[in-house]
Amino acid sequence: MVMVGKLLRFGRRQLHTIISRETIKPANLTPNSHPHTYNLSEIDLLANRAYIPLYLFYPNNDGCSLTANDKATLLKKSLSMSLTKYYHFAGRLPAQTTPYIECNDEGVVFVEARNDSELDRFRLVSAKDGDFDQLFPDEMVCYESRNNANLVGVQVNHFACGGVGLAVSMSHIVGDACTLGSFVNHWAYVALYGSTEHKEVLPLNPYFIQFPKTNSLLLEPHAANQKNNNHVMKKFMFPNSKLSDLKKIIVSTAAGSLNNPTRVESLTALLYKTAVAAAATNNSGHFNPSYLLIMADIRQKFVEKLPQTTVGNFVSMMMVPTRNKTEISLSMLVDEIKKQKVKLEGVENVQQAAEKLKLVQSKLGSEDFEHVVKGTYGGTSLCGFPFSKADFGWGKPMAAGVALRSAGANGFMLMDSPEGDGIEAHVTLEKKDMDVFQNDKELLSFCQINI
Structure with a gap:
């Protein structure tokens, strides 16, 4: 030592x-x-x-x-x-x-x-x-x-x-x-x-899948740890009772039939809608096309489901575009998230999952996407993960989170509250957008600001 x-x-x-x-x-x-x-x-x-x-x-x-x-x-x-x-x-x-x-x-x-x-x-x-x-x-x-x-x-x-x-x-x-x-x-x-x-x-105990050697190479690492000081992170607490109210509102305002939305789907839609509106406010009210990019665990999406203890990256990405204001309603966003989820089902093997992920990533580099790159928002849910249960012998944690600010990108990380009575949203936005976001009346009607 x-x-x-x-x-x-x-x-x-x-x-x-x-x-x-x-x-x-x-x-x-x-x-x-x-x-x-x-x-x-x-x-x-x-x-x-x-x-x-x-x-x-x-x-x-x-x-x-x-x-x-x-x-x-x-x-x-x-x-x-x-x-x-x-x-x-x-x-x-x-x-x-x-x-x-x-x-x-x-x-x-x-x-x-x-x-x-x-x-x-x-x-x-x-x-x-x-x-x-x-x-x-x-x-x-x-x-x-x-x-x-x-x-x-x-x-x-x-x-x-x-x-x-x-x-x-x-x-x-x-x-x-x-x-x-x-x-x-x-x-x-x-x-x-x-x-x-x-x-x-x-x-x-971990479950391993043995993969064959590949001729592909890893990406080069960055030369140094990077940080974007224009971004700030704040944590918001959404009680389960308020999330139930949010789900009811989304269903009642849907143009067609919308099957029972989950807490995570509903909250992701609310956070994205509010963030896009905040960006528009800071852009003299002008709406810019935006993308919601949601990372999803696909272990249970395989035809032969994988144990949750399977080690490695078993993720895919869902892309929800909003090209104009008419696509930004909560019910439309939830409906599109559900449609994207269906596309993740039926994964035959890791190679197929990788090809699907490559296809989404290729869209991110397309000419159509480049002009709205600042209007992208990443969404990840860690709800159901065991972070808040990690007791090493002196009790369970009072709080858990992932340090997001250094990523320098707009995004939402959702985690179960330590007491299990709601969802904590760790929101990272540019400071000027956060100033508007955290004062949004619709958002505040469903949450408590923790920090």
Whole structure:
């Protein structure tokens, strides 16, 4: 373990100190029964060279006798054990563009930090614009760089109140948000039960599909971590009761029959409609053609459904265009989202899924799309994922989220509230659009502004 001493970061008068750094290796070497190279799938190769940065906030639990040092020790030991199942997470790419990972057990970076503020205070101050970057190790927040070989990174942040901020970054090339959720949940259960072979842990063990080697290459990583300071992130809470009201309104205003819309479909439509309206307000009321791009987990869309613990990128993209004001009503948006969902069904294999994704991506680069690129909004739902259930031994998190601001793009990330009583929407927009968005009367009638 390397002691780092007084590496200080000053963010809004908070003193954030890195106190230790080490590399956590698997408790056991990759067994001979596993391939020592992990071939990336065709969908993996299409993934952005970016990290998925998850943060989990745990309040000080009076009923927990573990000290800060005890918690860090438990996290490191259980992480080491979990890496014996997620063996390629501790591996390395032989070169920046090679389409496979060497399972060489080199490990993942593990950093400990101390923040002199209370956890609640930190959340209030840092979350005003979604600036959680200091929680993560080695700038593993958004785009990958050539200088960081780690596929996974962890930072444990101890707050003055005894609370903990656990930050986990995973390279998108090894998996999607579902993979990250499965990994964190597995890790937490290993910490609770002390073994990867415990009966409570076994159902959470990862499921792997062996892919053949390919001649395709990975995309080059960005030269440096990039950040767009014109974007801000705010979190909005939508109670289930209000979402039920929203669904009823959407059904009642539909021109034709609209089958029971889901909470996520309804809320995605509302957020997109409000964001487009905010952009028009800042454009002297002029409506610009826009696109809603929704990432979707397709594990259950395969003809032979895949377990949710299947490791890798199993995603597709739905594109909902709105070329004029007549296409921006809530009912029309929900109807189009449903139509796009139907197109995802019946996936025969990963190759077919990759070809469908390539087709959508090709449209993004078309001449027709280029002139409205600033009018694109990404939508992702993590509802149903186990982030809010990750109990390492000191209780479930009081809050969870993905650090979106550094992506520098308009988008909505939906997550179940920790209490399960609604959906939290993490919204990232350009600051001028956010100023209008957060004051929209229709939006406010369905939500509470958390931050």
